[in-house]
Amino acid sequence: MRVSRRVVFAVAGSLMAATALTACGGGGSTAKGNADGVLNVGMPNGPQTDNNNPYLSSSAANSLGYKNVIFEPLALFNKVKPTDDAKPWLATKWDWSNNYQTLTLTVRDNVKWSDGQAFSADDVKFTFDLLKATAGLNHNAIPFGDTTVSGSTVTATFTSPQFVNEYKILTDTPIVPKHQWSTFKDPATDPVKDPVGTGPFKLKTFTPQTVTLDVRSDYWKDAPKVKELRYTSYTDNNAQATALATGACEWAFAFIPNAKQVFVSKDPAHNQLYFPPDLAGHGLWFNTTKAPFDNPALRQAINMVINRDDIFNQGESGYFYPPITNITGIPTPAGNSFLAPEYKSQDVKVDVAGAKAKLTGAGFTFDGNTLKDPTGKPVTMTLSDPAGWSDYQTDLEIIKDNVSKIGITATVDKANQDAWTKNVDTGNFDAVLHWTDGGATPYQLYKSIMDGDLYKPVGTPGVNGNYGRFQNADATAALKAYASAADDAGRTAAMNKLQKIFVDNMPVALTSASNLGGEYSTKNWTGWPTNDNPYADAHPTLPGALDVILNLKPAA
Amino acid sequence: MSYLLRRIAFYVLTAWAAITINFFVPRLIPGDPVQALISKQRGQLNADAIHSLYVLFGLDKQDPLWHQYVEYLGQLLRGDLGLSFTFFPSPVSEVISTSLPWTLALVGVTTVCSFLLGTGLGVLAGWRRGSWVDLVLPVTTFISSVPYFWFGLIMIELLAGPNSFFPSSGGYDPGVVPGWDIDFIGSAVQHSLLPALTILISSMSGWILSMRNMMVTVSSEDYITVAHAKGLTDRRVMLGYAARNALLPNVSGFALSLGLIVGGTLLVEIVFSYPGVGFQLFQAVGAKDYPLMQGIFLIITLSVLAANFIADLAYLVLDPRTRKEG
Numbered sequence: 001m002r003v004s005r006r007v008v009f010a011v012a013g014s015l016m017a018a019t020a021l022t023a024c025g026g027g028g029s030t031a032k033g034n035a036d037g038v039l040n041v042g043m044p045n046g047p048q049t050d051n052n053n054p055y056l057s058s059s060a061a062n063s064l065g066y067k068n069v070i071f072e073p074l075a076l077f078n079k080v081k082p083t084d085d086a087k088p089w090l091a092t093k094w095d096w097s098n099n100y101q102t103l104t105l106t107v108r109d110n111v112k113w114s115d116g117q118a119f120s121a122d123d124v125k126f127t128f129d130l131l132k133a134t135a136g137l138n139h140n141a142i143p144f145g146d147t148t149v150s151g152s153t154v155t156a157t158f159t160s161p162q163f164v165n166e167y168k169i170l171t172d173t174p175i176v177p178k179h180q181w182s183t184f185k186d187p188a189t190d191p192v193k194d195p196v197g198t199g200p201f202k203l204k205t206f207t208p209q210t211v212t213l214d215v216r217s218d219y220w221k222d223a224p225k226v227k228e229l230r231y232t233s234y235t236d237n238n239a240q241a242t243a244l245a246t247g248a249c250e251w252a253f254a255f256i257p258n259a260k261q262v263f264v265s266k267d268p269a270h271n272q273l274y275f276p277p278d279l280a281g282h283g284l285w286f287n288t289t290k291a292p293f294d295n296p297a298l299r300q301a302i303n304m305v306i307n308r309d310d311i312f313n314q315g316e317s318g319y320f321y322p323p324i325t326n327i328t329g330i331p332t333p334a335g336n337s338f339l340a341p342e343y344k345s346q347d348v349k350v351d352v353a354g355a356k357a358k359l360t361g362a363g364f365t366f367d368g369n370t371l372k373d374p375t376g377k378p379v380t381m382t383l384s385d386p387a388g389w390s391d392y393q394t395d396l397e398i399i400k401d402n403v404s405k406i407g408i409t410a411t412v413d414k415a416n417q418d419a420w421t422k423n424v425d426t427g428n429f430d431a432v433l434h435w436t437d438g439g440a441t442p443y444q445l446y447k448s449i450m451d452g453d454l455y456k457p458v459g460t461p462g463v464n465g466n467y468g469r470f471q472n473a474d475a476t477a478a479l480k481a482y483a484s485a486a487d488d489a490g491r492t493a494a495m496n497k498l499q500k501i502f503v504d505n506m507p508v509a510l511t512s513a514s515n516l517g518g519e520y521s522t523k524n525w526t527g528w529p530t531n532d533n534p535y536a537d538a539h540p541t542l543p544g545a546l547d548v549i550l551n552l553k554p555a556a
Numbered sequence: 557m558s559y560l561l562r563r564i565a566f567y568v569l570t571a572w573a574a575i576t577i578n579f580f581v582p583r584l585i586p587g588d589p590v591q592a593l594i595s596k597q598r599g600q601l602n603a604d605a606i607h608s609l610y611v612l613f614g615l616d617k618q619d620p621l622w623h624q625y626v627e628y629l630g631q632l633l634r635g636d637l638g639l640s641f642t643f644f645p646s647p648v649s650e651v652i653s654t655s656l657p658w659t660l661a662l663v664g665v666t667t668v669c670s671f672l673l674g675t676g677l678g679v680l681a682g683w684r685r686g687s688w689v690d691l692v693l694p695v696t697t698f699i700s701s702v703p704y705f706w707f708g709l710i711m712i713e714l715l716a717g718p719n720s721f722f723p724s725s726g727g728y729d730p731g732v733v734p735g736w737d738i739d740f741i742g743s744a745v746q747h748s749l750l751p752a753l754t755i756l757i758s759s760m761s762g763w764i765l766s767m768r769n770m771m772v773t774v775s776s777e778d779y780i781t782v783a784h785a786k787g788l789t790d791r792r793v794m795l796g797y798a799a800r801n802a803l804l805p806n807v808s809g810f811a812l813s814l815g816l817i818v819g820g821t822l823l824v825e826i827v828f829s830y831p832g833v834g835f836q837l838f839q840a841v842g843a844k845d846y847p848l849m850q851g852i853f854l855i856i857t858l859s860v861l862a863a864n865f866i867a868d869l870a871y872l873v874l875d876p877r878t879r880k881e882g
Binding site: 046047048049050051053056057058059135136137138139140141168188189190191205207208209210234235236238239242386389417418421422425435437438444448464465 | 646842
């Protein structure tokens with residue numbers, strides 16, 4: 001017995017000693033500075049698996065964004081200035097014909113894949129044909145037709161006009177090598193462990209937490225100053241914020257409550273927040289089939305009393321989702337060129353008196369401080385969003401307070417996320433904060449709000465947009481007209497009409513724009529896009545990241 | 557022998573029932589993996605992508621549930637756990653194999669340590685009644701009633717922070733490449749200290765309590781008096797006579813807790829964002845990742861069953877009464 005007791009204590013003792021010893025030895029390696037040309041990028045997405053398929057949103061390459069420096073697009077649009085011309089990339093020029101149903105492009109010479117083979121027009125055709133044949137990979141649902149190659153010219157056809165999808169086809173379609181991908185048994189389920197691309201970097205090591213990429217020596221453009229990229233996946237927003245604050249991470253996209261104190265104030269000279277708006281929105285969606293929210297006057301009145309500044313400064317921490325101020329719901333300045341002349345300078349300002357006048361003009365009455373609808377019922381509304389979405393919850397509290405000024409009693413429902421998703425999907429709600437789609441023009445934004453083709457009756461699930469069950473035949477027709485218009489004049493007319501329908505009906509009170517931003521530090525690297533020089537978006541996982549990385553220079 | 561066969565039949569039946577429940581319960585949760593992914597991205601994912609995701613995950617076909625179930629059983633027999641949705645198209649077995657070692661190391665080491673320490677302290681507390689050691693009792697009762705995730709939150713609040721030695725989340729420093737070198741192991745141990753301490757302190761008290769109570773019962777037995785009367789040293793009586801007999805319930809308890817190691821201490825892993833099985837299960841539930849959830853449940857169930865089986869066998873060896881037929 002004595003022996004076994006000793007053994008027991010010896011084992012326990014040595015275990016603890018080992019723990020203590022190694023603990024003292026471990027300081028961990030911290031991020032290296034600029035000397036080796038390392039750029040540390042982060043995303044708060046948790047442990048990853050070795051999966052570099054650029055077309056799968058679940059892959060590490062997409063989730064962290066390093067697919068953008070391995071696989072390149074045909075041309076690079078700047079999402080921040082969507083009406084600017086695209087930069088030629090793998091295609092040196094491109095022309096649309098046959099009302100945006102035929103794309104003729106010339107591919108670049110002297111481009112090599114990272115395994116040394118030459119890039120050619122066949123690779124572009126292969127990529128298009130691959131997406132056409134594999135619905136699972138066609139993440140933008142582009143209706144590809146036949147594609148033909150002659151020399152370095154590719155002629156691609158589409159089964160419908162693609163004006164509104166130009167960004168997706170030219171910029172959001174990474175070109176993959178035929179000689180590698182044609183050997184895959186099923187490209188849709190292939191993790192592409194050894195990614196071969198035309199981009200400036202190639203994969204060096206993969207771990208579930210950090211992916212390292214090395215610069216290529218035979219890249220077709222000027223060699224980037226960044227020599228090594230480290231993409232780290234932090235376990236959560238908190239860990240990501242800490243890494244940004246300590247400088248361990250130099251570029252990230254994460255929502256940080258109190259970003260100005262937690263991040264910027266740690267190094268005000270270098271730590272920057274650059275969050276330009278995208279042409280996509282977040283706003284209060286009304287259930288337009290449910291009384292009294294089926295009354296456009298009530299929706300317009302609510303839109304008039306929502307305080308967007310409070311939402312921006314309190315809910316969105318003063319930086320994350322920029323406020324949408326134009327009455328048309330189109331985010332500015334990105335969407336300035338799309339605004340109809342009559343709405344150019346029409347900004348929404350909190351106007352309680354105007355809202356009350358609008359309501360009484362539409363048959364609503366005030367009983368003391370209570371608003372009653374034309375049938376005499378007091379107006380109440382339930383505002384609902386998942387409990388864990390703290391910024392949305394703050395926004396809802398602000399809206400609840402705002403609508404009380406026009407006599408509406410609102411309650412905020414902190415829902416379970418699954419139940420909420422189902423309720424939105426089946427149209428079982430009064431009003432929810434929700435996002436819209438986005439794109440290179442306001443078309444996608446309006447389509448996801450007003451398209452009658454997306455309409456499904458309340459109770460029927462499976463809507464991909466039009467959560468508010470908005471029905472307006474003119475809107476649906478105008479959307480169709482915009483997507484298939486033969487010229488700019490036709491598009492402008494359709495867009496102006498859409499804006500008028502939106503303003504007159506206000507199916508969604510848009511409050512904030514989505515962003516294309518990121519947090520970055522100029523301590524080791526300069527040349528980032530800024531509000532004064534918005535040459536690209538600064539979201540590490542969007543295609544523009546490639547342009548940003550190529551523009552970075554070591555700080556003096 | 558027939559006892560053993562009956563036990564084995566029982567375990568096979570339990571395994572089947574568990575697998576069936578594992579299959580159906582996740583599908584009863586509202587929502588589906590694609591909707592969960594869209595909600596998580598909050599507008600970053602285009603609505604056009606929805607169709608491609610349904611096709612990828614194989615959810616575009618309206619397969620009847622029983623058909624999926626039969627297919628799933630067939631898949632299991634081939635040893636195939638399917639493809640994870642969150643990490644599509646990585647196989648579930650690959651995803652689990654990245655998180656399992658973390659849990660096994662963290663919870664395994666702490667379970668063994670807490671059993672050894674707790675049982676040892678329990679022996680002392682039970683033997684030296686009436687001395688200062690009795691103080692252990694109210695303290696451990698108090699600690700064992702504190703939920704350990706709450707204890708973990710307190711630890712993070714007090715000990716972890718931007719400039720602290722203790723990291724508040726993760727399994728190792730970002731930038732460290734996992735491998736058998738001092739950098740990685742040091743970093744891993746540093747990250748495991750707080751969660752390990754949390755589990756150790758809150759689970760040890762259970763062992764102390766049960767061991768102490770058994771020691772009290774045993775020490776009033778006649779053979780203890782006889783051992784004392786023979787003139788044996790106090791220590792020999794305590795360990796060789798009292799503790800040895802009092803140990804039996806704790807040993808079987810230990811075998812059971814070995815089974816629970818794989819399940820991890822889910823809440824501790826969530827609190828510390830520790831990259832183990834529990835944290836992964838939590839994320840899989842949020843993402844409606846049915847294959848990953850099933851895979852993790854399956855491994856947890858099987859290891860609990862295996863541990864139970866070992867406990868049964870241990871009893872057969874340790875306690876002659878269970879060997880008697882009829």
